[in-house]
Structure formats: C-alpha cells, structure tokens
Amino acid sequence: MKQFTKNDAGFVCVNCGKAVSTLNYSSRDHCPNCLCSLHVDVLPGDRQNSCGGMLVPIDVTQNAKKGYIITYKCLKCGQTHNNKAAADDNFATILKVMNKTYNFESYKKK
Numbered sequence: 001m002k003q004f005t006k007n008d009a010g011f012v013c014v015n016c017g018k019a020v021s022t023l024n025y026s027s028r029d030h031c032p033n034c035l036c037s038l039h040v041d042v043l044p045g046d047r048q049n050s051c052g053g054m055l056v057p058i059d060v061t062q063n064a065k066k067g068y069i070i071t072y073k074c075l076k077c078g079q080t081h082n083n084k085a086a087a088d089d090n091f092a093t094i095l096k097v098m099n100k101t102y103n104f105e106s107y108k109k110k
C-alpha cells in the first residue's frame with residue numbers, strides 16, 4: 001500500500017494542530033502557521049529519515065534570490081538544516097523567529 005507517493009501531501013501539524021493543506025507549487029514541508037516540521041527527510045522530500053523528531057525554526061535569514069530561509073533544528077537529534085519559506089507562511093511567525101522573540105519553550109515540553 002503506497003500512501004504517500006506524492007510528497008506535497010497535507011498533514012496535521014504536530015505542534016499547533018492546524019490542518020495543513022497541500023502547497024501545489026512545491027512540496028509542503030512545514031506548517032505555515034507555526035513553521036514547525038518533522039524530521040522525516042534526509043534530502044528534501046525523500047521521507048527517508050527515521051528520526052521523526054520535531055523540527056523547530058531557530059533562525060530566519062533573507063536571501064536576495066531565494067527569499068526567506070528558515071533554519072531548523074531537530075529537537076530529537078539536534079541536526080540543523082535550512083529550508084525555504086513557503087509563499088503562504090505566517091509572516092508574523094517569520095518575524096518573531098527573525099527577531100528571536102518566538103517562544104520555543106511551549107513546544108520543548110513535548
């Protein structure tokens with residue numbers, strides 16, 4: 001049974017509980033509301049990582065060509081990686097991460 005042949009699948013966010021719809025122009029890899037994600041990829045979209053820890057945004061930088069780049073850290077294994085922000089990401093959340101005012105403590109308890 002193939003359940004996820006297409007990587008641009010909708011999901012329910014593990015952090016904020018929002019039902020996230022598909023992105024359509026690219027693979028949806030994080031929640032547009034709280035920007036959290038799951039550590040399931042080795043390479044973007046391959047779903048080959050068995051870690052499954054929660055990825056939280058720890059930094060956002062602006063790139064002239066790519067737009068906003070979110071730096072993620074996995075709460076389980078500690079690995080960090082960068083990801084492009086999606087067009088419909090919550091800009092208020094992006095700004096909070098950028099200004100280091102995003103409250104991580106609420107989801108570290110999980």
Ligand SMILES: [Zn+2]
Pocket residue numbers: 013014015016017018031032033034035036
């Ligand atoms: Zn969320």
Ligand SMILES: [Zn+2]
Pocket residue numbers: 039051052053074075076077078079
């Ligand atoms: Zn991990």
